[in-house]
Amino acid sequence: MAVIEINELTKTYHGTQALNGVSLRVERGEIFGIAGPNGAGKTTIVECVSGLRRPDGGTVRVLGLNPQNNRRALLQRIGAQLQEAxxxxxxxxxxxxxxxxxxxxxxxxxxxxxxxxxxxxxxxxxxxxxxxxxxxxxxxxxxxxxxxEVVLLDELTTGLDPDARRTTWVLIRAMRDRGVTVVLVTHFMDEAEALCDRIAIVSGGRVIAEGSPRELITEARAASLEDAYFALTGRN
Known part of the structure; x- marks a missing residue:
């Protein structure tokens, strides 16, 4: 059962298109990763899901609610740790x-x-x-x-040392084990591969690939998710 449904989401800032037709579906009880380079639109997606940002076009439903029209009701049912917390x-x-x-x-x-x-x-x-x-x-x-019921985590482990990162991973898995749906924004591919049930790779405001870590590795004919990421995004 989907707890987050995003269809054809668009957002432009000062003439620059941050999101260009993003569509995603997050199922209840999974850790869903959103990965991509800086400026890809990852944080904008999370801000639209939480109701902090109004999209220019498309639709967002979280637990069946519109984050703009039902923001107070939604905030009673979701938790968030955003990048600038x-x-x-x-x-x-x-x-x-x-x-x-x-x-x-x-x-x-x-x-x-x-x-x-x-x-x-x-x-x-x-x-x-x-x-x-x-x-x-x-x-x-x-x-x-x-x-x-849903927790949004944006770049949670940026700046942490390796031990602190691993400890944080344990905490994230514990959330999922409690039945909480987790949306994890990250640009660390080892983190995405270790934690996520499914991952959307975002580049240039678009979803360019989506699937389980194994599916993305297979699609890119790569040895690891990191190698798949570079192949799919065309980065060296």
Missing amino acids: ALPDGIKVGEALRMYASFYDNPADWRAVMDEWGLTGRKGTRFASLSGGWKQRLFIALALVGDP
């Missing part, structure tokens, strides 16, 4: 979780979420004092504190 330096981990929980009509127990994601020992730690890996762990917890 940040918190005030002085806010403490527990304070942030408690505050985010107050935004929802039926949130998860923020203390339980804090404990589940290993943050209880850092409840009183200020955001500015957290390492990059712990900040990302907090952002995941904040995305989940509303007990969402």
